[in-house]
Amino acid sequence: MNEILKFENVNYFYQTKDDEIFAIDNLSFNVLENEFVSIVGPSGCGKTTILSLIAGLLSPSSGKVMLDGSTKIDRRKIGYMFQRDMLFDWRSVWKNITLGLELKKEDVKKKLELAEELLKKYNLYNFKNKKPSSLSGGMRQRVALIRTLVLEPRLLLLDEPFSALDYQTRLNLCDDVYDIIKKEKKTAILVTHDIAEAISMSDKIIVLSSRPARVKDEITLNLAGKTPLKKRDDDSFRGYFEKIWGELTNEEKNN
Amino acid sequence: MKKKITNFSLAHKKYVKKLKKDKFLVIFFRIFVLVAFLGLWELLTYTKALDPFFVSSPSRIIKQLESMISSGTLFHHTFVTLYETLIGFLIATVLGYLIAVGLWWNEKVRKVFEPYIVVLNSLPKIALGPIIILWVGAGTNAIILMCVLICIVITTMSMLSAFLNCDEGKILLLKSMNANKFQILWKLILPASMKDFISVLKINVGMSFVGSIMGEYLTSKAGLGYLIVYGGQIFKIDLVMSATFILCILAYLLYAIVSLIEKKYRN
Known part of the structure; x- marks a missing residue:
């Protein structure tokens, strides 16, 4: 399979007036096409920094971040989904979904059709002209996901997109999002501190150390073909969970 | 989507009635404060308790405006x-x-x-x-x-x-x-x-x-x-x-x- 993303010995320092924070330490990994990769690590280890590097919002202090083999990152290939839904209250659901299209100058007719289709497919078509304030938390995140998918990104970045939701909504939305991503044949990187969520969604998990972030372990999962909710009942789920839990606890003890 | 309720319960009718009553009271007292203020002003200046030369009076203001x-x-x-x-x-x-x-x-x-x-x-x-x-x-x-x-x-x-x-x-x-x-x-x-x-x-x-x-x-x-x-x-x-x-x-x-x-x- 094709390699979409490659980190090659990436280092990153945050500069402040009195300090230089070493956030990313010689990080190398890759992500293949159609793969769902999760990045887990202790809180504050620099997970969001990694996503910002991928999205081209930050540039590495040294090393290479390559998207489709190029270090010059084309932001149009990337869809970023945030912890909060970031919907604009003053725009209708439809206007929110087509926000990214408004910013482009190319012909977007085909993508508008895709937007309509996605809304219908994920039961939001009746809310097309409503304001986001009349939607539930789960629906809002689904709208945010569609807003991202409409731009047809090659690579989806998910920054703890479920953490602001209640438990039940969260599990259901995990299933939905997983389903959507697999159906639309997207490559995705999920950043989370929820181990169970990572195991239930991913093909591969990258475990990071605490700051500065290094790759501590890379685990390929053998749970394909089940929904995230079903995976939680799988016999091997517990084994994976304990392995990652052990690694993270170990990491926190050492600090 | 939720259906709109058309046949309301008695409690709802009571609630709406109370809302209307409260709104009426607010408007009533708003006008009352104005009328009382102007009335008192007029009365005090009319009886010369206050000197209209210094404080004027509603009737004199109306005359002036006219x-x-x-x-x-x-x-x-x-x-x-x-x-x-x-x-x-x-x-x-x-x-x-x-x-x-x-x-x-x-x-x-x-x-x-x-x-x-x-x-x-x-x-x-x-x-x-x-x-x-x-x-x-x-x-x-x-x-x-x-x-x-x-x-x-x-x-x-x-x-x-x-x-x-x-x-x-x-x-x-x-x-x-x-x-x-x-x-x-x-x-x-x-x-x-x-x-x-x-x-x-x-x-x-x-x-x-x-x-x-x-x-x-x-x-x-x-x-x-x-x-x-x-x-x-x-x-x-x-x-x-x-x-x-x-x-x-x-x-x-x-x-x-x-x-x-x-x-x-x-x-």
């Missing part, structure tokens, strides 16, 4: 003040807003001008009165300039802080969608700060009247501020009170227009 309406002077003075206020209001709001956009756009320029804006904000603008008159001459221009000076700094400061308070996450979202700075301004910063803009409008309605009346105190041949100063000088308190009364109505009308804009925007 004579000014029949001579046409009332409309003239009202129009002059309204004109100065509206022009000052518009110039200050538009210019202040544009300056705020400029300062948002360029962080370095913003940092350079920050202390100057703070000083201008704390400076009592009336202190500039003599300079204004020397520079633009006595009369309408000086009054409008005073009005602009009073409103513009607060407009710029309020709007700038509204722009800077915009959700960083949303800016990041637009950046991740490859938006340029102008698009971030146009699609996010300006619509997100609409609420703050409406409150700036509301503040400016009041402030622009302060500006025009203060300007008329300094230099004028007509206007409600002129009537107030003139009436004070010749001890004609009826004139002062009448002009103040008209000013109350004008200020309320302008505020009501802004509220109407606000409602329209919300829908």
Whole structure:
């Protein structure tokens, strides 16, 4: 399979007036096409920094971040989904979904059709002209996901997109999002501190150390073909969970 | 989606009835306070408990207004003040807003001008009165300039802080969608700060009247501020009170227009 993303010995320092924070330490990994990769690590280890590097919002202090083999990152290939839904209250659901299209100058007719289709497919078509304030938390995140998918990104970045939701909504939305991503044949990187969520969604998990972030372990999962909710009942789920839990606890003890 | 309920329970009817009753009471007492105030004023001056020479009285104000309406002077003075206020209001709001956009756009320029804006904000603008008159001459221009000076700094400061308070996450979202700075301004910063803009409008309605009346105190041949100063000088308190009364109505009308804009925007 094709390699979409490659980190090659990436280092990153945050500069402040009195300090230089070493956030990313010689990080190398890759992500293949159609793969769902999760990045887990202790809180504050620099997970969001990694996503910002991928999205081209930050540039590495040294090393290479390559998207489709190029270090010059084309932001149009990337869809970023945030912890909060970031919907604009003053725009209708439809206007929110087509926000990214408004910013482009190319012909977007085909993508508008895709937007309509996605809304219908994920039961939001009746809310097309409503304001986001009349939607539930789960629906809002689904709208945010569609807003991202409409731009047809090659690579989806998910920054703890479920953490602001209640438990039940969260599990259901995990299933939905997983389903959507697999159906639309997207490559995705999920950043989370929820181990169970990572195991239930991913093909591969990258475990990071605490700051500065290094790759501590890379685990390929053998749970394909089940929904995230079903995976939680799988016999091997517990084994994976304990392995990652052990690694993270170990990491926190050492600090 | 939820169905709309059409057959309400008794409890709901009771609740609606109570709401209506409460609303009625508020309106009733609002009018009551006004009538009681005016009535008491009239009564105390009629019985000479208070000297109408110093405090005037509702009936004398009405008489004064009647004579000014029949001579046409009332409309003239009202129009002059309204004109100065509206022009000052518009110039200050538009210019202040544009300056705020400029300062948002360029962080370095913003940092350079920050202390100057703070000083201008704390400076009592009336202190500039003599300079204004020397520079633009006595009369309408000086009054409008005073009005602009009073409103513009607060407009710029309020709007700038509204722009800077915009959700960083949303800016990041637009950046991740490859938006340029102008698009971030146009699609996010300006619509997100609409609420703050409406409150700036509301503040400016009041402030622009302060500006025009203060300007008329300094230099004028007509206007409600002129009537107030003139009436004070010749001890004609009826004139002062009448002009103040008209000013109350004008200020309320302008505020009501802004509220109407606000409602329209919300829908």
